Amino acid sequence: MLATSAVQAAITVSDSRGEHQLTATPQRVVVLNWDLAEQVLELDVQPIGVPNIPGYQEWVVQPAMPDGVADIGTRTEPNLEKIAELKPDLILAASPQKDLIPRLEALAPVLYYETYNQSLNSAEAAIDNFRKLAIVFDKAALAEQKLSAMSERFSALKAQLHQAYNGQPPRVVAMRFANQTSVYLYSQNSTTNYALTQLGLTPAMPLPATEWGIVQKRLMDLQKAGDSYVLYFKPFHEEKQLQRSVIWNAMPFVRAGHVNSVASVWNYGGAMSIRYIAEAMADSLLAIAPNPPAVKQDGQD
Template identity: 40%
Template sequence: MRVLLPALIAAATAVVAAVAVVAPAAPARAEVTVTDSRGSHTFAAPPQRVVALTWSLVEHLVELGVTPVGVADLEGYNTWVVHPPVPAGAVEVGLRQEPSLERIAELEPDVILASDDQIAFVPQLETIAPVLHYTAFSSEHDNEAVSRQHFREIARLLDREAVAEARLADLDAALAALRQRVQALYGDTPPTVTVVRFADEARVRVYGDNSMSSAALKALGLTSGIAVPRSRWGFALKPVQDLGAIGDGVLVYVEPLEKAEALLNTALWQAMPFVRGGRVAAMAPAWTYGGAVSVQYLAEGIVTALESLAAGHR
């Protein structure tokens, strides 16, 4: 046995070595097929360098932990969208309505994400890289539900599906917690809460059915004080005096004011019932035409504004 044992060990080692040599290499990442507004697209591997030309798509990427190499109107994003912040390293590639093809080409993207604002540029963009086009807002679909679909689709493209599901679970948990804060303020009889954005000194965008703001209100157990019919973007442009219909409800306006600062000092504004009753509050910037997770940022802004009003009345 003492003679056979070394021989057996040597033979076994040789077999293991042979197996190690002939064992197949780890399989390459499988190709991925995703769907956009134009149909199905197949990629040999998940793209690494992504350019996003509309802010809701930028939001999707950042929420998935992906830093886009290029973003349209990054300065505007930092003013109007704010959350989630775009990590350092992203390069501005022109305006959303007029992206810079030259800058995009210099970034050598693996894929370009576009929306309806860029539909006319798609043929030119496709000479640079594959383009995925998403119709995020339409009167023909539920904008909030579709935003979740797009979030999941982009996650599949980038091999981030587990990240997407975890983020959506966090979103739903955050909305449930925010709803409890609203109930703590008002019990079972909350006031109506109307969310607006000022267009100028004379007009406001009142958000209603099919808006991301309306989705936030619904998640919080709240309703708007002004009925706005379903539309593509979910808002109606109304004269400021129409806000008087809010009556005993609360008005929350989204900052920044966009050329409407002077309105707050006018006799018309000061005569509004919600102003006289101290039921108006500014809300921190959040994008009212955003991606899936924008509903959380809008809901957080609404609840913080309502809590500030309640604190002022104590």
């Protein structure tokens, strides 16, 4: 049964499987995937349990994970005993935990939200799930406020980039390093690609949709980017070694000074991650623009 602080009427909610009835607004939620953890935190809901919190703090970063949240193992193998001890009144699961749903339902009601799938536009799915979760937690007004602010932020950043690049926004390759010899490029259904288009930018090496919105390529394949702008997301722990790579330094975009790192943001996250991705990429591009702004953008409204 769902815990309640007051008597409430049952509410109808929806997830990727359909509609469900909850007896009340959840008060104790365990979240099994980072994108969903981000979504509920953005709704001003503090989960009682989240997997691999140190990893979240390194890779996701925003929004910050509050103190006092229990670490419940890994995303693929959450600790079911620990979850039971937390006495949740709701568990949120995503595709990495789909096979666990029958066992999880023995502990508490489960809502399942799918965001990353080859047939989905991940950004649109993340926004849709954000709205669905807002209904679950009675935060619909807050969700719409944040989505509206995100749209306004996109417009402001687009205008800044247009000016900084003298009316000719650059073609961009957004990527992560797998290691010093291979990279992950973002495909057309990724949240990163969506953020690029919201900034008025064009992917320099467009790729078809994939499950997670990424395609692994050899480092040498980046030659096809020519002198387009290349942005690589942190963390990348071999960055110093890369700067000494003959192959890397021979790339046309490196020779042209058209490359920069991007602050750590989560490219497989929820709705607000799209804003953070856009802000981080815009900051990176503005720093190497032909006509950079006088004051560095701080990512604030």
